[in-house]
Amino acid sequence: SYRNSKISSCSIEGIIQVQMKSDINHHIPFALSIHDTSKHIKTIQENGKYVEDMNISHDNDDSNNIKASQNVKADYKYVVTVPKAEQYFPVLRYKCGNELRPVPIRVQTRVRIHDKFCRVALQISSNPANEDDLTDLTIIMAVSPIIKGESLTTSPTGGVWNEEKRSVIWCVAELGIGQKFQLQAQFEMEKEIEGKSDDEEIPTFPVLVRCQCMFTQLSSIEIDVTDIPEIFPSKVTMQIAKRARISHRER
Numbered sequence: 001s002y003r004n005s006k007i008s009s010c011s012i013e014g015i016i017q018v019q020m021k022s023d024i025n026h027h028i029p030f031a032l033s034i035h036d037t038s039k040h041i042k043t044i045q046e047n048g049k050y051v052e053d054m055n056i057s058h059d060n061d062d063s064n065n066i067k068a069s070q071n072v073k074a075d076y077k078y079v080v081t082v083p084k085a086e087q088y089f090p091v092l093r094y095k096c097g098n099e100l101r102p103v104p105i106r107v108q109t110r111v112r113i114h115d116k117f118c119r120v121a122l123q124i125s126s127n128p129a130n131e132d133d134l135t136d137l138t139i140i141m142a143v144s145p146i147i148k149g150e151s152l153t154t155s156p157t158g159g160v161w162n163e164e165k166r167s168v169i170w171c172v173a174e175l176g177i178g179q180k181f182q183l184q185a186q187f188e189m190e191k192e193i194e195g196k197s198d199d200e201e202i203p204t205f206p207v208l209v210r211c212q213c214m215f216t217q218l219s220s221i222e223i224d225v226t227d228i229p230e231i232f233p234s235k236v237t238m239q240i241a242k243r244a245r246i247s248h249r250e251r
Contacts, residue, residue, distance in 0.1 A: 011095070011096075011247070012040070012095070012096035012100050012102070012218050012219055013093070013094065013095045013096070014093070014094045014095075014096075014217075014219065014221070015090055015092070015093050016032075016034075016090070016091055016092040016093075016094075016223065017088035017089060017090050017091065018032075018050075018080060018082050018088065018089055018091050019082075019085070019086070019087065019088045019089070020082050020083065020084045020085070021084070022084050024084075025084065027081050027082070027083060027084070028081070028232055028234060029079050029080065029081040029228055029231055029232055030079075030080055030081075030225055030226065030227055030228060030234075030236045031054065031077060031078070031079060031080070031225065031226045031227070031228050032051075032077070032078050032079075032080045032091070032092075032223065032224075032225050033075060033076065033077045033078075033223070033224045033225070033226070034075065034076040034077075034092070034094075034221055034222070034223055035074065035075055035221065035222040035223075035224065036074050036075070036076070036219075036220075036221045036222075037074050037220070037222075038074075038219075038220045039074055039097075040096040040097060040099075040100045040219045040220060040221060041076075041094050041095070041096055041097075041219075041221065042094075042095050042096055042097040043094065043095045044076060044092060044093070044094040044095075045092070045093045045094070046078060046091065046092050047089075047090055047091050047092065047093075050080060050081055050082045050089055050091050051078050051079070051080055051091050051092065052078060052079040052080075052081075053078055054077040054078055054079055055076055055077060055078075078091070078092070079228065079231075080225075094221075096219050100218070100219060102218045103127060104126070104127050104130050104134070104213060104216070104218070104244070104246055104248075105124065105125065105126060105127065105134060105175075105209055105211065105246060105248050106124075106125045106127070106250075107122060107123070107124055107125075107207045107209060107248065107250045108122070108123040108125070109121070109122055109205055109207060109250070111202055111203065111204075111205065113189075113202060115192055116188055116189045116191070116192045117186060117187070117188060117189065118147060118186070118187045118188075118189050118203065119184065119185070119186045119187075120141070120184065120185045120186075120187075120205050121182060121183075121184050122139070122141070122182065122183045122184070122185075122207065123180055123181075123182050124137070124139065124172075124175065124180060124181055124182075124183070124209065125179075125180040126175045126176065126177055126178060126179050126180065127177075127178070128177060128178035130177050130178075130213060130216065131177075131213070131215050131216045132177065132213050132214045132215045132216055133174050133175060133176050133177060133213070133214075134174065134175040134211045134212070134213050134246070135173065135174045135175075135211060135212050135213070135214070136173070136174075136210075136211055136212050137170075137171070137172040137173075137174070137175060137209060137210070137211040138169065138170075138171055138209070138210045138211070139169070139170040139171075139172065139183065139207065139208075139209050140167050140168070140169050140207070140208045140209075140210075141167060141168045141169075141185070141205050141206070141207050141208075142165075142166065142167050142205060142206045142207075142208075143166050143167060143168060143187070143203075143205065144203035144204065144205070145166070146189060146190050146191070146203055147187045147188075147189055147190070147203060148187055148188040148189065148190060149161050149163060149166055149168075149187065150163070151187050151188035152168060152185060152186070152187055153185070153186050154168070154170075154183065154184065154185050154186075155183075155184040155186075156183070158170055158171070159183065159185055168185055170183055175211075206249065206250070207249070207250050208247065208248070208249045209246070209247075209248045209249075210245075210246065210247050210248075211245075211246050211248075212243060212244065212245050212246070213243070213244045213246060214242070214243050215241075215242050215243070216242055216243065216244040217242045217244065218244050218246075223238075223240065224238070225237075225238045
């Protein structure tokens with residue numbers, strides 16, 4: 001199952017960006033609230049150029065507006081003032097705790113040795129629970145020093161050997177919800193392995209996959225915006241566009 005994936009690291013970080021559209025030319029401040037009922041957020045950092053903290057109490061980690069928020073509260077509120085422009089402005093950055101471990105993708109690896117040849121089969125699977133297709137996939141497979149990387153052949157074709165980083169790189173445009181695909185790489189080995197039944201003698205090929213998923217949020221935080229009547233009463237509405245960038249590593 002996806003929960004049984006051999007993930008060696010999992011880090012969920014988020015950036016909240018704001019684009020202001022208004023009938024009024026000058027800057028209009030508004031309140032942005034983050035609701036984190038599951039207390040996924042470990043640290044949060046505001047962009048001091050556009051954001052003022054309305055929270056009553058937090059412990060400062062350093063002087064760069066990074067706040068430790070674990071086990072403190074489930075709601076955060078900020079005054080945001082950004083220019084009226086066509087571009088988006090980053091206003092908040094947050095990092096979630098290690099207990100949050102979503103698994104939108106799974107990588108399964110099988111290694112077979114025959115004489116002086118090593119064949120690696122990868123199966124990349126998209127979780128059926130994903131909210132959209134995975135796109136812009138980059139698959140990076142590290143290669144053991146006992147392998148002759150320059151002897152690489154791949155099926156289907158497209159895998160590229162990187163001598164400097166001793167890795168094979170594939171690029172895949174998209175992977176649909178719940179779909180999977182397979183990649184194979186074959187190498188010559190520096191020497192034939194004796195006692196091939198011993199797993200410790202079989203080389204390992206750690207895999208890193210980077211990709212994106214639109215309309216997706218990997219934490220359960222919620223965002224809301226309102227006006228600030230005492231500063232500038234106005235009608236404020238919000239449209240949210242979500243996107244997740246995924247960096248998934250398995251061994």
